[in-house]
Amino acid sequence: MTIKTLIPFLEENMKEFKLHCSIGTDNVYDELNDFLVGKFEENQSLQSKKNFERKYILSVIYCNKDEWLFAGIYESLGAKENPDGGYIYDTRLTEYGKEYIGRAVFKFEKTFRASYLCLEKYIDKFELIEIKREPIKPSFPGYDRVNVTWKELNMWIDTDSWKTALQNQKGVYLITDTHTGKRYVGDTYGEEMIWGRWKDYINTGHGGNVELKNLEFEYIKENFTYTILECFKGTTEKDIIEKRETWWKDVLLTRIKKYGYNDN
Numbered sequence: 001m002t003i004k005t006l007i008p009f010l011e012e013n014m015k016e017f018k019l020h021c022s023i024g025t026d027n028v029y030d031e032l033n034d035f036l037v038g039k040f041e042e043n044q045s046l047q048s049k050k051n052f053e054r055k056y057i058l059s060v061i062y063c064n065k066d067e068w069l070f071a072g073i074y075e076s077l078g079a080k081e082n083p084d085g086g087y088i089y090d091t092r093l094t095e096y097g098k099e100y101i102g103r104a105v106f107k108f109e110k111t112f113r114a115s116y117l118c119l120e121k122y123i124d125k126f127e128l129i130e131i132k133r134e135p136i137k138p139s140f141p142g143y144d145r146v147n148v149t150w151k152e153l154n155m156w157i158d159t160d161s162w163k164t165a166l167q168n169q170k171g172v173y174l175i176t177d178t179h180t181g182k183r184y185v186g187d188t189y190g191e192e193m194i195w196g197r198w199k200d201y202i203n204t205g206h207g208g209n210v211e212l213k214n215l216e217f218e219y220i221k222e223n224f225t226y227t228i229l230e231c232f233k234g235t236t237e238k239d240i241i242e243k244r245e246t247w248w249k250d251v252l253l254t255r256i257k258k259y260g261y262n263d264n
Contacts (some may be wrong), residue, residue, distance in 0.1 A: 006097070010058065017118075018118070020116060032061050036136070040061070047088075052091075070102075073094045106128055172188075172229045206220070211262070229248055
């Protein structure tokens with residue numbers, strides 16, 4: 001089955017469509033990650049050139065070699081110049097194929113760099129691979145690769161893969177204020193381990209920490225990132241974890257107010 005069979009509106013109006021094949025530049029999965037945390041439409045609206053000079057946009061996102069995730073059909077309502085350069089498009093997500101967003105995956109062998117295409121040239125080349133039962137969710141990247149914003153953590157922390165991983169490890173973690181560069185080192189050894197501690201930060205922003213209580217929650221949501229420094233088995237004694245926490249505080253100077261938020 002091709003994409004035009006699944007969504008007949010595409011074939012009926014294909015000459016009014018721009019096909020947007022969204023793929024990250026530094027990391028090919030960046031656009032997929034942005035989609036998972038709800039940033040895709042905002043990112044798509046920011047363009048360096050007038051790439052959407054047709055009535056509609058068919059958006060697909062790279063998710064694997066020759067595989068593209070359906071991200072929606074948008075109406076392009078015009079563009080204005082962006083003060084920071086390029087253009088800002090006013091787009092509206094339509095109802096066409098909406099039930100397949102994040103679920104339908106198509107095979108498309110894209111062997112060229114161009115990402116903004118005339119749909120009529122490629123509409124027959126999108127073969128349906130699968131329709132997932134539920135919209136795609138982020139998988140846990142591994143303890144040594146966690147470096148997420150508050151907004152990303154908020155989206156992912158209760159998904160099955162993240163919750164399972166974070167509930168199985170005690171650890172020492174790092175919170176970074178990306179606006180000031182200041183850092184906070186913490187440890188976790190409670191029953192719900194890293195997941196329980198980070199859930200506190202999602203709910204309150206400060207997790208009970210004295211210095212972090214001085215910051216507005218909205219500021220934390222916009223500027224904080226979370227990283228795991230070290231992991232420990234659930235049977236690891238509290239004293240061992242606390243000693244490692246102290247070591248990281250010393251290394252990163254987080255008890256010096258100029259550099260960090262730790263108060264002890």
